[in-house]
Amino acid sequence: SAVISQKPSRDICQRGTSLTIQCQVDSQVTMMFWYRQQPGQSLTLIATANQGSEATYESGFVIDKFPISRPNLTFSTLTVSNMSPEDSSIYLCSVDEDNRETQYFGPGTRLLVL
Amino acid sequence: GQQLNQSPQSMFIQEGEDVSMNCTSSSIFNTWLWYKQEPGEGPVLLIALYKAGELTSNGRLTAQFGITRKDSFLNISASIPSDVGIYFCAGRRNYGQNFVFGPGTRLSVLP
Numbered sequence: 001s002a003v004i005s006q007k008p009s010r011d012i013c014q015r016g017t018s019l020t021i022q023c024q025v026d027s028q029v030t031m032m033f034w035y036r037q038q039p040g041q042s043l044t045l046i047a048t049a050n051q052g053s054e055a056t057y058e059s060g061f062v063i064d065k066f067p068i069s070r071p072n073l074t075f076s077t078l079t080v081s082n083m084s085p086e087d088s089s090i091y092l093c094s095v096d097e098d099n100r101e102t103q104y105f106g107p108g109t110r111l112l113v114l
Numbered sequence: 115g116q117q118l119n120q121s122p123q124s125m126f127i128q129e130g131e132d133v134s135m136n137c138t139s140s141s142i143f144n145t146w147l148w149y150k151q152e153p154g155e156g157p158v159l160l161i162a163l164y165k166a167g168e169l170t171s172n173g174r175l176t177a178q179f180g181i182t183r184k185d186s187f188l189n190i191s192a193s194i195p196s197d198v199g200i201y202f203c204a205g206r207r208n209y210g211q212n213f214v215f216g217p218g219t220r221l222s223v224l225p
Contacts, residue, residue, distance in 0.1 A: 001159070033212075042202065043157070043215045058212075092156055101145045101164060101206070103213055105156040 002027050002095050004106035012112045013083055020079045021109045023093030028073035031096035034066070037108070038089045046091075049076040083113045118216035120203060126222045133190040135219045137203030146186040147204040147213065148177050157202055161188070193223050 003026040013019050023032065032049040046066055048056040055068035069077045080087050093106040119138050127133055137146070145164055149157035161172050163179035163186060170177055174191045186205070190197055200220050204213040 004156075042217045045212055048212070101209055102159060102162050103147065103204070104159060105149075108156045110154075 002029060002097055002104050004093055004095060004104060006093055006106040006109050008109060009107065010110040012114060015084050015113055017083055018079055018081045019083065019111060020077050021091055023076045023106055025074045025095055029095040029097065030073070032070060032076045033094040034068060034078045035092040035094055036089045037092060043092065046078070080111065085113045087111065088113045118203060118205060118214055120216040120219050122219060123217070124220040124222070126224060127193055128224050129193060129195060131193055133193055133197070133221060134187065135201060136185060136187045137216050138185045139205055140184070141207065142183040143205035143207055144183070145206045146179055148186070148188050149202040149204065150199045151202065152199045195223050195225060197221060198223050
């Protein structure tokens with residue numbers, strides 16, 4: 001299975017600032033995703049990070065708030081812009097393993113906005 | 115949109131007991147995944163199911179793909195303290211579509 005790492009693992013940020021989260025996979029994958037997990041909740045898909053084109057956002061999430069980069073098949077970034085306390089969550093990177101119907105998650109980035 | 119329900123929402127069991135939980139959907143899925151998430155960690159894939167009626171084991175864990183394709187079950191035998199965590203199910207109708215995640219079952223194991 002793919003090994004996924006995320007940076008930072010956690011951060012405490014001031015409102016109004018932005019944080020960029022990095023996701024690195026140890027193998028090339030076609031599909032990479034970003035999820036949000038609010039405290040005590042399940043996983044909500046933010047967007048699919050597409051290599052070479054703009055990310056595909058789910059309803060309720062917009063590019064201005066959550067810009068995403070996908071420069072190659074092993075790396076992606078998610079930026080949480082103009083943060084407010086409501087953005088305090090765990091942000092998870094995920095990949096679909098090519099040709100197999102499985103999805104793996106990174107360890108997550110725990111964000112607290114004050 | 116598609117939604118998954120998980121039952122029970124939470125459970126407290128004694129160490130050594132067996133555990134059963136399920137996941138139901140109003141839609142048919144062709145892939146079911148079961149994850150475990152421990153505090154401070156990302157979800158870890160436990161079992162993947164691809165065929166109606168399929169029964170798959172991973173150590174003390176056994177999961178089944180319901181014949182109706184609208185449900186899946188996870189059983190844990192002889193629970194131990196390290197089984198504590200939140201168990202999520204996820205389903206997908208077709209490859210290329212996004213997985214839908216259930217709300218999770220929170221498991222606590224009492225020594």
